[in-house]
Amino acid sequence: MKIVVCVKYVPDATANRSFTADHTVDRVGVDGMLSELDEYAVEEALKIRDAAGDDTQVVVLTVGPEQARAAILKSLQMGADEGVHVSDDAIHGSDAIATSLVLAKAIEAQGADIVLCGMASTDGSMSVVPAMLAERLGLPQVTFGSEVTVDGSTVRVRRDGDAATETIEASLPVLVSVTDQANEPRYPSFKGIMAAKKKPVAELTLSDLGLDAGEVGMDAAWTKVLDTQERPPRTAGTVVSDEDGTGADQLVEFLAGQKFI
Amino acid sequence: MTEILVLVDHVDGTVRKTTAELLTIARRLGEPVAVFVGSGLADAREALKQYGAEKVYVLDSADLVDYLVAPKAEALAQLMEAKQPGAVLIASNAEGKEIAGRLAIKTSSGLITDAVDVQPGDDGPTTTQSVFAGGFTVNAAVTRGTPIITVKPNSATPEPVEGAASEEAFEVTVSDAAKTARIAESKPRQATGRPELTEAAIVVSGGRGTGGNFEPVEAFADSLGAAVGASRAAVDSGWYPHAYQVGQTGKTVSPQLYVATGISGAIQHRAGMQTSKTIVAVNKDEEAPIFELVDFGVVGDLHTVLPKATDAVNARKG
Numbered sequence: 046m047k048i049v050v051c052v053k054y055v056p057d058a059t060a061n062r063s064f065t066a067d068h069t070v071d072r073v074g075v076d077g078m079l080s081e082l083d084e085y086a087v088e089e090a091l092k093i094r095d096a097a098g099d100d101t102q103v104v105v106l107t108v109g110p111e112q113a114r115a116a117i118l119k120s121l122q123m124g125a126d127e128g129v130h131v132s133d134d135a136i137h138g139s140d141a142i143a144t145s146l147v148l149a150k151a152i153e154a155q156g157a158d159i160v161l162c163g164m165a166s167t168d169g170s171m172s173v174v175p176a177m178l179a180e181r182l183g184l185p186q187v188t189f190g191s192e193v194t195v196d197g198s199t200v201r202v203r204r205d206g207d208a209a210t211e212t213i214e215a216s217l218p219v220l221v222s223v224t225d226q227a228n229e230p231r232y233p234s235f236k237g238i239m240a241a242k243k244k245p246v247a248e249l250t251l252s253d254l255g256l257d258a259g260e261v262g263m264d265a266a267w268t269k270v271l272d273t274q275e276r277p278p279r280t281a282g283t284v285v286s287d288e289d290g291t292g293a294d295q296l297v298e299f300l301a302g303q304k305f306i
Numbered sequence: 307m308t309e310i311l312v313l314v315d316h317v318d319g320t321v322r323k324t325t326a327e328l329l330t331i332a333r334r335l336g337e338p339v340a341v342f343v344g345s346g347l348a349d350a351r352e353a354l355k356q357y358g359a360e361k362v363y364v365l366d367s368a369d370l371v372d373y374l375v376a377p378k379a380e381a382l383a384q385l386m387e388a389k390q391p392g393a394v395l396i397a398s399n400a401e402g403k404e405i406a407g408r409l410a411i412k413t414s415s416g417l418i419t420d421a422v423d424v425q426p427g428d429d430g431p432t433t434t435q436s437v438f439a440g441g442f443t444v445n446a447a448v449t450r451g452t453p454i455i456t457v458k459p460n461s462a463t464p465e466p467v468e469g470a471a472s473e474e475a476f477e478v479t480v481s482d483a484a485k486t487a488r489i490a491e492s493k494p495r496q497a498t499g500r501p502e503l504t505e506a507a508i509v510v511s512g513g514r515g516t517g518g519n520f521e522p523v524e525a526f527a528d529s530l531g532a533a534v535g536a537s538r539a540a541v542d543s544g545w546y547p548h549a550y551q552v553g554q555t556g557k558t559v560s561p562q563l564y565v566a567t568g569i570s571g572a573i574q575h576r577a578g579m580q581t582s583k584t585i586v587a588v589n590k591d592e593e594a595p596i597f598e599l600v601d602f603g604v605v606g607d608l609h610t611v612l613p614k615a616t617d618a619v620n621a622r623k624g
């Protein structure tokens with residue numbers, strides 16, 4: 046079996062994230078990392094591989110700038126077997142639609158029984174790439190799994206929806222995305238870190254995937270950012286201490302003043 | 307006038323508040339038309355009419371509800387092809403965004419997710435989004451195909467306008483390819499009697515500081531008629547169900563009032579509540595980052611402050 050895990054390189058959420066002059070996310074000026082939510086996808090793939098106990102391969106795939114290799118390296122350190130890094134200057138500024146096109150081509154080239162994704166990227170947070178990939182690849186979409194079981198050629202997930210908890214079932218090949226409830230991602234061990242250095246990482250460009258520069262990037266985007274603005278910081282509020290026991294009364298006074306009561 | 311399609315968000319015909327908001331937004335852009343998928347129309351009819359739906363397209367087929375997302379996207383693509391709407395508005399929840407994503411690819415249309423405002427513009431609707439945990443706002447527009455926009459709850463005040471709500475059944479064909487992810491089982495969530503978290507005007511949340519006792523949080527919420535939320539620390543500890551988690555990997559809320567109690571204010575929590583109109587916190591640590599966000603804060607123990615405040619609110623209500 047072959048499992049392809051899509052992982053994204055994102056700016057650190059605790060750093061000062063911002064935009065560059067062309068309104069794209071600044072991925073160079075701030076520290077980047079493997080999106081924390083994609084660690085759950087890597088972990089799930091490793092669990093499926095280990096449970097299968099056969100020659101199942103876990104390949105991690107990322108589309109992103111040169112630095113994005115760090116996301117692959119971290120996944121290999123966790124235990125993935127191989128990496129595929131699609132990098133091309135023309136990809137800069139791609140929206141989810143173009144990103145899903147590049148990912149889909151790369152997955153087709155690999156061939157996968159299971160495609161695993163995270164629930165959202167921590168920078169864009171659109172949560173649409175997995176559904177788009179399923180659409181493009183014609184695979185069953187089994188997304189937002191909070192519990193995943195692979196039973197022969199059947200995949201079953203628990204999906205905690207807004208109104209109900211559902212069990213979704215599909216046959217391989219399949220696209221699965223997992224939430225942060227699905228598992229507890231492992232930390233790379235020293236052995237894992239050493240082993241990762243020797244694992245193969247394929248570097249691909251658009252032309253390797255048979256794609257044209259005109260199909261991706263900012264000019265091919267089907268949406269346009271008109272402008273971006275930093276939100277003014279919230280004006281400092283009133284903070285009172287309850288040391289004298291009046292905190293609750295002052296709070297209720299405030300709420301009443303704002304007509305919440 | 308061009309039709310603006312609004313996918314009705316409902317549970318067995320009970321229409322969610324976001325649909326009224328979307329119909330209100332649709333009216334700014336053209337003629338509001340509701341798209342009702344599934345059964346239960348009888349219960350939904352009045353709400354759709356009351357918030358201005360001029361037409362209701364009814365798509366009722368078991369194939370549309372027995373499988374995850376894909377059939378709905380297929381049906382909407384067929385409807386778009388037939389009706390050539392000016393835009394499609396969908397509620398920004400997990401399923402809504404997935405339908406929108408697939409629909410965008412099927413119809414070669416630009417997609418904008420998580421809009422907090424949509425206004426008419428010279429070249430079609432322009433949207434406002436709030437990104438990076440609310441640190442930035444982005445204005446954008448769709449440049450190709452039919453704009454498909456998912457809109458967050460509380461992005462507009464629903465305006466009651468009587469619409470004609472004339473009904474038209476629309477036949478869809480669902481391909482076998484769309485019927486591969488089967489919903490084998492569905493357990494509806496238990497009703498709490500409190501307002502729906504993402505729709506509530508007031509949300510009171512508890513975190514690790516509750517120490518596992520949510521009673522004071524719930525009692526205070528009930529005195530205010532609020533929904534109850536929780537931080538991930540509280541959810542991960544098993545103190546409160548995941549469905550009530552506020553934040554990056556939980557729900558995004560944007561109520562009139564958000565009360566954070568025993569919550570430190572980590573960036574991932576902020577991502578789910580930072581756009582709330584008024585923010586209040588109770589935390590015993592005066593250095594807690596949540597105080598950087600508040601309009602009003604109390605440095606104190608939630609186990610003493612909340613019960614007192616609950617009594618005081620109840621007393622005021624008489």
Ligand SMILES: Cc1cc2nc3c(=O)[nH]c(=O)nc-3n(C[C@H](O)[C@H](O)[C@H](O)COP(=O)(O)OP(=O)(O)OC[C@H]3O[C@@H](n4cnc5c(N)ncnc54)[C@H](O)[C@@H]3O)c2cc1C
Nearest residue numbers: 513514515537538539553554555556568569570590591608
């Ligand atoms: C990928 C990722 C996604 C995440 N998604 C989310 C998310 O969706 N939602 C979310 O909330 N978090 C999320 N987190 C976790 C987040 O980083 C924080 O760990 C979490 O929000 C902390 O919860 P807390 O504020 O309840 O706990 P803590 O940070 O431990 O804070 C507890 C607070 O309670 C106060 N306190 C203690 N006792 C009392 C008392 N008796 N009275 C009053 N105050 C008291 C303390 O002073 C402290 O400030 C995510 C993290 C990651 C890495």
Ligand SMILES: Nc1ncnc2c1ncn2[C@@H]1O[C@H](COP(=O)(O)O)[C@@H](O)[C@H]1O
Nearest residue numbers: 051052108162163165166171172173174
């Ligand atoms: N550039 C990318 N490279 C690899 N995987 C990605 C990329 N962008 C998104 N993904 C995958 O799609 C998921 C959802 O991303 P998004 O739709 O951007 O929120 C992520 O968790 C990843 O698994």
